[in-house]
Amino acid sequence: MSTDKVNRLEEAGGVGYVWVDDRVPASGYLKKQFNKVFPDHWSFMLGEIALYSFILLLLSGTFLSLWFKPSMIEVIYDGSYAPLNGVHMSEAYASTLDISFDIRGGLLMRQIHHWGALFFVAAISVHLLRVFFTGAFRKPRETNWVIGVTLLTLALLEGFAGYSLPDDLLSGTGLRIAQGIMLSIPVVGTYLSFFIFGGEFPGTDFIPRLYTVHVLLVPGIILALITVHLMLVWFQKHTQFPGAGRTERNVVGYPLFPVYTAKAGGFFFVVFGITALMGGLFQINPIWMYGPYIPDQITAGSQPDWYIGWLEGGLRMMPNMEWVIPGGYTISMNVLFPSLILPGIIFTAMALYPWLEAWATGDRRPHHLLDRPRNAPTRTAIGAMSLAFYGLLWIEGGNDIIANTFDLNVFAVTWAMRVALFVVPPLVFVFTRRVCLALQRRDRDKLLHGYESGVIKRLPSGKYYEQHQPISDEEHAVIMARAAAPKPLPMPEKYDDKGVKQKWYAVKMTQAKLSHFFYGDQVPMPTAAEIEEARHHEAEITAERDDEIETSQAEALSPRQ
């Protein structure tokens, strides 16, 4: 051990650090990490928002757990909220009222916790869209994509569990629906429901059980998955957008210490701060207005939190298909399909998407440069189509509110949405794909002719023209990144040269067709010769114009005859 070094660190005030470093040598590793580079882009903050919201949820949730009593034992309320005094309710609901009215800062923490949860799911969702539309899920990041999809699913579950705990009229109604959904599961549904609820609905076991799921089980899994998620980001290094100086082999940005530490650390506080401001300023989930859960009561216009809306919409939109199959068993497709089968298909397809696309395009190269959405038109169109599908389900989740607000017939709204669900997404697909290709064409134009400067000039002959300017090196690099897009696969031959039919011919053919679907319509990048010719052409025109101006100036100067 070099005493010099120890002294320097100790003199710098790192006595405690040296104590640790003597036992767990970390200096070499830390030194390297200080210079770790993170690329900068606003959209890289979305995942950060999700992470910080989660930490905020752990902190505010711990605070709430100090007072919340997860119990369905019936009590008679006797607290500061006068309108409910003397009302029978569960201990869970009564303690939530206490947190809201008798504990200073309790309402604030409840509202922070609820707003935080809404932000958490929103941030995950938008982060996932960013990753999808930029192709960040491609090799080598498929695992992290799957972890992300799992985290989204868990966040939905965790949010719903938290929403259900206070045992108010809205949350109890949500649980009733959840139990109805459980009952629709073939073969085991009835048993599942009886085991989960400890008997019939609502029973007295469920909220204590849900509490353990909400505060321990699911957050524990989320925390573990977030850790792995971040470790993979760390070791695989962050992706970056194309630009001058950025390649597949490097990463350009700011060092972890000090710039990124200050920025990300600061952003951590910004997320906390904004959520706290929301908690102070904007009311959310005023459970005292709903009253305690009573199974034969309901309010009109019941709405779940935003992220459950699409599932709610599916339940509302589904036609009433229920079959009794031979043997006397019931299949409630009207419940089973929208609430379990469809989400199952959607989440599975989402999780498998990296492999599906890699297979369809044949592109199994590692990618560290992100795609601009226009450069992968079919993927972007698939994403937009899926968003439209999701959005329509989500809107249908509020069909009663829409009907009420716009004075429409609620049945008509539902019918319109049923039709739209099949008609709109394909249109969105076609439209998005065309827009992407149009943007590619514009990019090509910029490479060949520069950008339209907006400067209009008039020639002596009276002719107007707009001056084009060459694009910057940065923009050039951004546009040229599309050159790395894969070529569509060649169509396979049905028979080889000996006349034997190829193995897997149909599969290979499908793959080739899909790859043409993905990358067959790309607007060709201009070749060097084309760029040269365009420049030459531009120079000729400029020369002509200069000539004209010169001649006219010469004429103007020459003495009149």
Place this chain on the structure above:
Amino acid sequence: MTIEPTGEAPETPLPVHHPRRSDIDPRAAKRAERQVGFLFLGSGLASIGFIVAFVATPIDESMYIPFFGDVNASNLLLGLLMGLSLFLIGAAAIHWAKKLMPDVEIVDQRKAEASTQEARDELLDSYVTGIDQTGVKRRPFILGSMFGALALVGLPAIVLLRDLGPLPGNVLRTTMWTSGMRILVAETNQPIRPEDLTVGTLISAVPEGLKEVMEEEGNLNELAKSAVMLIRMDPSEIVSDQTPPDAELPWTYQGILCFSKICTHVGCPLGLYEQLTHHMLCPCHQSTFDLANSGNVIFGPAARSLPQLAITVDDDGYLVAQEGFTEPVGPSFWERG
């Protein structure tokens, strides 16, 4: 199969760095320093303010804020001050990083994605050696018994879950309604005579003795399935009811019908009654039932009609059930049939 890219993006140098104002003008740098400092100070003040507000503001005091209306003063002040104390730290740190820390982008090289073939081969060799050393290839009994044990070891944990709840048995098919049981108005818990119900009204009702059953069981289970509603309509408006052809008495009494209040879709209580059309709408998913026509579904995701409870009057003239429900109420389930 190898993938051909359509072309190759040329490698370009990093863009030229343009210095910021604070890089070249010491006064601008000084100004940024002051701004960062004051942001931090503001946060400190907000933290102290939070403590003051916590102590000084009574929890039930409300104050009027334009556009917001009457709000809880304690919640508003605590939220604002906590929000500011956090937000200002963040704002200060970001401002500091953006104005005073270097904004020159640096380049790091990525490492190879995969391990080298050499490393893989070495790993494989170690693994093969290790497996050899365990001797499983020569002693297959160990391997077989180990997998057997591992397959069984999780089962006790699953079996332990058995007592989470009772088996469903018959309880989803039955409610407490029985022959001659009085129908009580849910609001008042009092029995009701037909003449107390005017044509066009709908009230929520429960079986007599429900309160006692719930107290004894200590839960709301019975209410969740035996809640009903009484509707009186002009008998000429009733298109049909669920009275079976072989019934001694009609299930409807003098235009009074009794239906389960629990939606046959996923079990929400029904709630929106349209008097003129006799349509009953579920507020959860808009399943709509025609109460004048056997409670049949006329729109929405519910598939089954609302179960009707056969009613009549007892000797004292109170409405009673003729018998219990003849089919399960509420959402469908696998064994329902």
